[in-house]
Amino acid sequence: MSDSANVVRQFCDLMVTRDASALRAFLADDAIYQNAGMPASVGAAAIVENLAGQFGAFPDSYEYKTINLAADGDVVLTERLDMIATPTGVQGVPVMGTFVVRDGKIVRWTDYWDTSLPGKMMTGEDVSALVPASY
Numbered sequence: 001m002s003d004s005a006n007v008v009r010q011f012c013d014l015m016v017t018r019d020a021s022a023l024r025a026f027l028a029d030d031a032i033y034q035n036a037g038m039p040a041s042v043g044a045a046a047i048v049e050n051l052a053g054q055f056g057a058f059p060d061s062y063e064y065k066t067i068n069l070a071a072d073g074d075v076v077l078t079e080r081l082d083m084i085a086t087p088t089g090v091q092g093v094p095v096m097g098t099f100v101v102r103d104g105k106i107v108r109w110t111d112y113w114d115t116s117l118p119g120k121m122m123t124g125e126d127v128s129a130l131v132p133a134s135y
Contacts, residue, residue: 004101005071011099011106012078016063020052028105036112047109061085065092074101082113086121093117094131 011026027044034040041050055062061083068079076099081092093113100108120127 002071002073002076003104004074004076004099005069007101007104007106008071008076008078008099009066009069012064012066012080015082018055018059018062020048020055023051024048026106028102028107031105031107031109033109034111035115036110037115058084061090064095075099076101084118084121087124088121091121091127092131093121 007026011023014023014026024044027047029044030042031044031047032040032042033047033050041047063083064078065081065083066078067081068077070077078095078097078099080095080097082095083090083092094117095111095113097109097111099106114130117127117130120130
């Protein structure tokens with residue numbers, strides 16, 4: 001596995017701790033994080049703040065389960081289930097992520113996912129037909 005892939009895997013695996021400050025070590029000072037369709041967080045401090053907010057929104061569960069990870073040089077692609085606690089139990093939001101790693105630090109991170117899905121999950125709606133069956 002490439003160094004870039006190892007950096008991203010370690011970063012994703014650390015999400016389960018819900019400790020945004022621990023994730024700071026993986027980010028370049030000028031890193032950019034964006035959920036497609038939403039404004040970007042620019043700079044490591046802004047990304048840590050964003051992540052802390054996400055962890056606060058889901059205090060009972062927050063974990064990335066990596067399904068597939070592929071790397072080509074500095075670019076790492078992830079297929080993940082981002083696990084959150086919902087009224088019907090812990091469920092996974094399918095996410096595709098693109099990470100760019102330089103000098104052992106994440107410089108660009110973009111996630112692509114159905115932004116309406118967590119809301120449906122939080123209302124208790126049955127979303128089983130909306131999540132790929134192979135999970």
